[in-house]
Amino acid sequence: MPSFDAKAAESQLPHLLDFLAAFLRTELQTLLEDFLPKEMFRIAGVLLKEWERVVAQARAQAQKEGNILSDPCPACGATAVLCLRDEKRVFCHLCEAKRYHYDRCTECGRQTVSSFSYFDQGNWCDSCLQGIGEDYMQTLIDIERGK
Numbered sequence: 001m002p003s004f005d006a007k008a009a010e011s012q013l014p015h016l017l018d019f020l021a022a023f024l025r026t027e028l029q030t031l032l033e034d035f036l037p038k039e040m041f042r043i044a045g046v047l048l049k050e051w052e053r054v055v056a057q058a059r060a061q062a063q064k065e066g067n068i069l070s071d072p073c074p075a076c077g078a079t080a081v082l083c084l085r086d087e088k089r090v091f092c093h094l095c096e097a098k099r100y101h102y103d104r105c106t107e108c109g110r111q112t113v114s115s116f117s118y119f120d121q122g123n124w125c126d127s128c129l130q131g132i133g134e135d136y137m138q139t140l141i142d143i144e145r146g147k
Protein backbone atom coordinates (compact mmCIF):
# COMPACT_ATOMS: atom_id res chain seq x y z
CA MET A 1 0.00 0.00 0.00
CA PRO A 2 1.34 3.46 -0.82
CA SER A 3 1.79 5.59 2.24
CA PHE A 4 0.43 9.10 2.37
CA ASP A 5 1.93 11.65 4.71
CA ALA A 6 -0.91 14.01 5.52
CA LYS A 7 1.41 16.45 7.32
CA ALA A 8 3.76 16.76 4.36
CA ALA A 9 0.82 17.27 2.02
CA GLU A 10 -0.55 19.98 4.26
CA SER A 11 2.73 21.90 4.33
CA GLN A 12 2.94 21.64 0.52
CA LEU A 13 -0.57 22.96 0.04
CA PRO A 14 0.31 26.69 -0.16
CA HIS A 15 2.92 25.90 -2.85
CA LEU A 16 0.36 23.93 -4.80
CA LEU A 17 -2.21 26.72 -4.57
CA ASP A 18 0.40 29.30 -5.56
CA PHE A 19 1.37 27.24 -8.55
CA LEU A 20 -2.27 26.95 -9.64
CA ALA A 21 -2.84 30.69 -9.18
CA ALA A 22 0.27 31.57 -11.20
CA PHE A 23 -0.73 29.05 -13.87
CA LEU A 24 -4.20 30.57 -14.17
CA ARG A 25 -2.68 34.00 -14.62
CA THR A 26 0.11 33.19 -17.07
CA GLU A 27 -1.44 30.36 -19.10
CA LEU A 28 -5.14 31.12 -18.93
CA GLN A 29 -5.10 34.91 -18.42
CA THR A 30 -7.40 34.46 -15.45
CA LEU A 31 -6.67 36.59 -12.42
CA LEU A 32 -7.26 35.33 -8.91
CA GLU A 33 -8.82 38.60 -7.79
CA ASP A 34 -11.37 38.43 -10.60
CA PHE A 35 -13.08 35.27 -9.41
CA LEU A 36 -12.10 34.79 -5.78
CA PRO A 37 -15.01 35.70 -3.45
CA LYS A 38 -14.19 38.76 -1.33
CA GLU A 39 -14.74 36.75 1.86
CA MET A 40 -11.67 34.72 0.87
CA PHE A 41 -9.31 37.68 0.37
CA ARG A 42 -8.09 37.46 3.96
CA ILE A 43 -7.18 33.78 3.75
CA ALA A 44 -5.56 34.35 0.35
CA GLY A 45 -3.39 37.00 1.98
CA VAL A 46 -2.19 34.48 4.55
CA LEU A 47 -1.70 31.50 2.22
CA LEU A 48 -0.61 32.79 -1.15
CA LYS A 49 2.55 34.45 -2.42
CA GLU A 50 0.56 35.23 -5.57
CA TRP A 51 -1.64 37.49 -3.49
CA GLU A 52 1.25 39.90 -2.87
CA ARG A 53 0.90 40.95 -6.50
CA VAL A 54 -2.80 41.74 -5.97
CA VAL A 55 -2.13 43.72 -2.79
CA ALA A 56 0.71 45.63 -4.48
CA GLN A 57 -1.69 46.66 -7.26
CA ALA A 58 -4.30 47.84 -4.77
CA ARG A 59 -1.62 49.79 -2.87
CA ALA A 60 -0.51 51.51 -6.06
CA GLN A 61 -4.10 52.55 -6.74
CA ALA A 62 -4.48 53.82 -3.17
CA GLN A 63 -1.23 55.76 -3.55
CA LYS A 64 -2.55 57.36 -6.69
CA GLU A 65 -5.73 58.46 -4.96
CA GLY A 66 -3.96 59.70 -1.81
CA ASN A 67 -5.25 60.12 1.76
CA ILE A 68 -4.17 56.59 2.68
CA LEU A 69 -5.09 55.39 6.16
CA SER A 70 -2.64 53.37 8.23
CA ASP A 71 -5.40 51.09 9.56
CA PRO A 72 -5.81 47.65 7.99
CA CYS A 73 -9.06 47.03 6.10
CA PRO A 74 -11.50 45.35 8.51
CA ALA A 75 -12.98 43.36 5.63
CA CYS A 76 -9.92 41.94 3.83
CA GLY A 77 -7.14 42.56 6.36
CA ALA A 78 -4.74 44.28 3.93
CA THR A 79 -2.77 47.37 4.95
CA ALA A 80 -2.14 50.62 3.05
CA VAL A 81 -5.12 50.01 0.78
CA LEU A 82 -7.71 52.21 2.52
CA CYS A 83 -8.32 55.74 1.30
CA LEU A 84 -10.24 58.39 3.11
CA ARG A 85 -12.87 60.00 0.91
CA ASP A 86 -14.70 63.16 1.92
CA GLU A 87 -14.03 63.36 5.65
CA LYS A 88 -15.41 60.06 6.91
CA ARG A 89 -16.02 57.70 4.04
CA VAL A 90 -13.46 54.92 3.65
CA PHE A 91 -12.82 52.99 0.47
CA CYS A 92 -10.73 49.81 0.16
CA HIS A 93 -8.83 49.49 -3.11
CA LEU A 94 -8.40 45.76 -2.61
CA CYS A 95 -11.84 44.41 -1.68
CA GLU A 96 -13.78 47.56 -2.64
CA ALA A 97 -15.46 47.74 0.76
CA LYS A 98 -17.29 51.04 1.15
CA ARG A 99 -19.26 50.52 4.32
CA TYR A 100 -16.59 51.79 6.74
CA HIS A 101 -16.19 55.18 8.32
CA TYR A 102 -13.16 56.90 9.71
CA ASP A 103 -14.61 57.99 13.00
CA ARG A 104 -14.35 57.80 16.75
CA CYS A 105 -15.31 54.37 18.14
CA THR A 106 -18.30 54.52 20.52
CA GLU A 107 -16.65 51.96 22.78
CA CYS A 108 -12.92 52.76 22.98
CA GLY A 109 -12.94 56.32 21.62
CA ARG A 110 -10.18 55.68 19.08
CA GLN A 111 -10.29 57.59 15.81
CA THR A 112 -10.13 54.64 13.45
CA VAL A 113 -11.83 52.65 10.74
CA SER A 114 -15.18 51.66 12.15
CA SER A 115 -18.63 50.52 11.08
CA PHE A 116 -21.92 52.13 11.91
CA SER A 117 -24.39 49.93 13.75
CA TYR A 118 -28.07 50.22 12.83
CA PHE A 119 -28.76 48.23 15.97
CA ASP A 120 -27.57 50.80 18.52
CA GLN A 121 -26.68 53.74 16.22
CA GLY A 122 -23.12 53.48 17.50
CA ASN A 123 -19.90 53.45 15.57
CA TRP A 124 -17.72 50.43 16.29
CA CYS A 125 -14.10 49.66 15.54
CA ASP A 126 -13.09 46.18 14.49
CA SER A 127 -11.31 45.17 17.70
CA CYS A 128 -14.25 46.28 19.88
CA LEU A 129 -16.65 44.39 17.62
CA GLN A 130 -14.50 41.31 17.96
CA GLY A 131 -14.42 41.75 21.74
CA ILE A 132 -18.21 41.92 21.83
CA GLY A 133 -18.39 38.81 19.68
CA GLU A 134 -16.14 36.91 22.09
CA ASP A 135 -18.04 38.14 25.17
CA TYR A 136 -21.28 37.10 23.55
CA MET A 137 -19.91 33.64 22.72
CA GLN A 138 -18.65 33.24 26.28
CA THR A 139 -22.11 34.20 27.61
CA LEU A 140 -23.68 31.55 25.40
CA ILE A 141 -21.16 28.96 26.60
CA ASP A 142 -21.79 29.93 30.23
CA ILE A 143 -25.56 29.61 29.76
CA GLU A 144 -25.04 26.24 28.09
CA ARG A 145 -23.02 25.06 31.11
CA GLY A 146 -25.71 26.33 33.49
CA LYS A 147 -23.74 29.14 35.10
Ligand SMILES: [Zn+2]
Pocket residue numbers: 073074075076077078081092093094095096097
Ligand atom coordinates in the same frame (compact mmCIF):
# COMPACT_ATOMS: atom_id res chain seq x y z
ZN1 LIG B 1 -10.49 45.60 1.99
Ligand SMILES: [Zn+2]
Pocket residue numbers: 105106107108109110124125126127128129
Ligand atom coordinates in the same frame (compact mmCIF):
# COMPACT_ATOMS: atom_id res chain seq x y z
ZN1 LIG C 1 -13.21 50.52 19.62
